[in-house]
Amino acid sequence: MGIERMGSRIADIQSRMIALQTQQAGRNVQQQGVKPASGAEGGTFANALEDAVAQTSTSNKSYSLNSKGIPTDLAGYGNGRIPASALEQVGNTRHKLWAPAAQSLNQMIGDAKKDGVHIGITDSYRPYAEQVDLVRRKGLYSQGGLAAKPGTSEHGWGMATDLDLNSKALAWMKQNGEKYGFEMNVPRENWHWAYKPKSL
Numbered sequence: 018m019g020i021e022r023m024g025s026r027i028a029d030i031q032s033r034m035i036a037l038q039t040q041q042a043g044r045n046v047q048q049q050g051v052k053p054a055s056g057a058e059g060g061t062f063a064n065a066l067e068d069a070v071a072q073t074s075t076s077n078k079s080y081s082l083n084s085k086g087i088p089t090d091l092a093g094y095g096n097g098r099i100p101a102s103a104l105e106q107v108g109n110t111r112h113k114l115w116a117p118a119a120q121s122l123n124q125m126i127g128d129a130k131k132d133g134v135h136i137g138i139t140d141s142y143r144p145y146a147e148q149v150d151l152v153r154r155k156g157l158y159s160q161g162g163l164a165a166k167p168g169t170s171e172h173g174w175g176m177a178t179d180l181d182l183n184s185k186a187l188a189w190m191k192q193n194g195e196k197y198g199f200e201m202n203v204p205r206e207n208w209h210w211a212y213k214p215k216s217l
Contacts, residue, residue, distance in 0.1 A: 079215040087174055088214060096169065096170065097144050097167070097168060098145060104175055105120065107119050107126075115142075121199070129189055132189065134189045140172065148168070148172070148173055151163075152166070171209075176211060176213075177212065179210075180210055198212050198214060
């Protein structure tokens with residue numbers, strides 16, 4: 018359990034560092050690319066922090082995945098039992114995903130907006146109890162319903178989101194989703210997009 022908590026804490030620190038990197042990048046753009054001057058002893062703390070953040074950016078980061086493609090740090094918790102410290106909010110919504118997935122989704126939604134495309138979100142991380150309730154209400158996918166068997170849902174790993182997409186947004190997602198690590202992988206659900214991290 019100690020290793021799991023440490024992994025969770027590291028993920029939390031990384032997500033905070035990425036947020037700092039985003040803020041710093043904005044400042045650098047405003048200053049026309051000028052970075053703070055380095056000190057005589059190898060640079061300022063801000064520069065050192067920026068360098069560290071750049072190395073932990075999730076945009077091209079790879080993860081240790083198990084045989085089912087689940088990051089090993091998540092697999093240790095169990096499907097539908099991911100702690101809040103490993104999740105991150107999507108935009109200003111109530112929705113949360115595994116931190117790297119949320120960061121990528123936030124970037125994707127922002128980039129789509131620049132293209133005049135609105136991407137909404139209707140569902141995200143789904144705790145085990147919610148998975149059970151969804152089966153009761155909507156039936157198992159294997160039996161013609163809309164819910165995965167509890168404990169097997171991609172939503173239970175915080176690695177899938179249900180998006181609110183009009184025809185323009187759906188076309189944009191089909192063209193661009195993979196660039197952000199998202200793929201539509203449930204045949205009857207063009208709103209279900211799963212985050213597929215790269216393997217080490």
